[in-house]
Amino acid sequence: MSLGTFQVLSRAIRFHDRETRVAHCAHDKLAPIREVWDKWVERLPCVYNPGPEVTVDERLVPFRGRCPFRQYIPSKPGKYGIKIWAACDARTSYAWNMQVYTGKSASGVAEKNQGMRVVLDMTEGLRGHNITCDNFFTSYDLGQELLKNKLTMVGTVRKNKPELPSALLDTKDRAPLSSKFAFTETTTTVSYCPKKRKNVILMSTLHKKAAVSRRRNKKPDIILDYNRNKGGVDNLDKVTGTYTCKRMTARWPLAVFYNILDVSAYNAFVVWTEINPGWNNGKLYKRRLFLQELGRALVNPHIEQRQCVPRNPGSANLVREVQAATTPATPTKAKPEDAKGGKRKRCQSCPSNKDRKTSTTCHTCKRYICGEHRTL
Structure with a gap:
């Protein structure tokens, strides 16, 4: 497809009925x-x-x-x-x-x-x-609704939620890297202080225990799972x-x-x-290779059915390559023709130890060929 054709289609493409658009x-x-x-x-x-x-x-x-x-x-x-x-x-x-x-x-x-x-x-x-x-989505009510659908929830919580207890919001006298947990029958809420006078609150219906990482930052498992999947x-x-x-x-x-x-x-x-x-294991550009193969798979059926070769040289070469690769090879007989002026040259298909000269050339590549090699 030429650039002009693509631009015309891009300007003309619509996804609705123009007559009923306003309504x-x-x-x-x-x-x-x-x-x-x-x-x-x-x-x-x-x-x-x-x-x-x-x-x-x-x-x-x-x-x-x-x-x-x-x-x-x-x-x-x-x-x-x-x-x-x-x-x-x-x-x-x-x-x-x-x-x-x-x-x-x-x-x-x-x-x-x-x-x-x-x-x-x-x-x-x-x-x-x-x-x-x-925290735009997470709430206690959402967690309960998801449980009805056999789904669990992990997410950060905004501090203005009315269901949060004041003990989780208070950061006064909280040590850095400390965690406070609150539990109901279905929900676990944690307040984690990464540094002094700053806390992050998360809510989970998946976790049931006050588990904390053994690493230096002492992050709760709820935060680790959230960071892994967010x-x-x-x-x-x-x-x-x-x-x-x-x-x-x-x-x-x-x-x-x-x-x-x-x-x-x-x-x-x-x-x-x-x-x-x-x-393509081991290659870092697998997706690029996939997109190339996907593009070929989408356009090749149309190229194979194309009757006329495009006038653009690049497009014409692409069409010829695809059609040549998909067309089964059949034995054909070359139609040799005599060289202009009756010139005689060595056959370019014979070995060098044979000095066999001929005036016949291939009609496709114009190479000199003898009677032995004129049939493919």
Whole structure:
């Protein structure tokens, strides 16, 4: 495909019916790409079962154009963009479920308990997993709801939560590297002081004991497990940014579509390496090799069926190589032709000890060939 053709398709591509766009956008801000997005998200959990640890967090698709639900998150590298809730496998960062945040409802009323609602939506269909999330989501009520679905939770807690006892919030006279625990029948809460007058509070429905690491920092097991599994979604942002197909655009549906392609390519890589664990072992650029093979697998069927060779020399060579590799070789008879002017030269296929001269040349490569070598 030429650059001009790609640019024309990029300008023309749409994901909705133009005639019904205004009516749909009145009650659904994601209407311009809703149909594609819903079908894609529906397919995500069908091909991969996440491991015991699942991470729920927010993503930001960088975008600075006009968008009715564009967000500003200064902690993210892009700062401005489209916020997406995501549930990923903590080990492989496979994107198992996603949901675009479209801002407040049409009535303008702010949503209550949004963090709990998001986690319950993202983990719908999971059983027997542990959910790791940050302090935007974690609460005592969320832990109890997840237990009803046979899920456990580990996460940091904001200090303004009413369910926290005052003994865990007080840092006065607390020694550095000390831990305080609070227990209920289903929940364990820990307050850890990494340094004087500063504490971090975490809540877990997975841990039942006041276990502390023997290392110098004396971190509780709850913190160690949280640190080990909290980066599933952040790593997805990292890997999709390393190899991406996105292009500069002023249309937010196209930015979302580019992100769909990036996440799909990474999910495919995860599935492939899980099925073929020994594929290209020892190489640090396995994902790049996979993307190259994926690209060839997608375009080769179209190249093989192509009747006309492109005018662009680079594209023409690629088409010829693919067609030559996929076309079975059949014995053919060369059609020799006499050299112009009746010149006679040594046969270039005969050994040097044979001084066999001929005026016949190959019609393809124009090399001089004798009667013995004129048939391939």
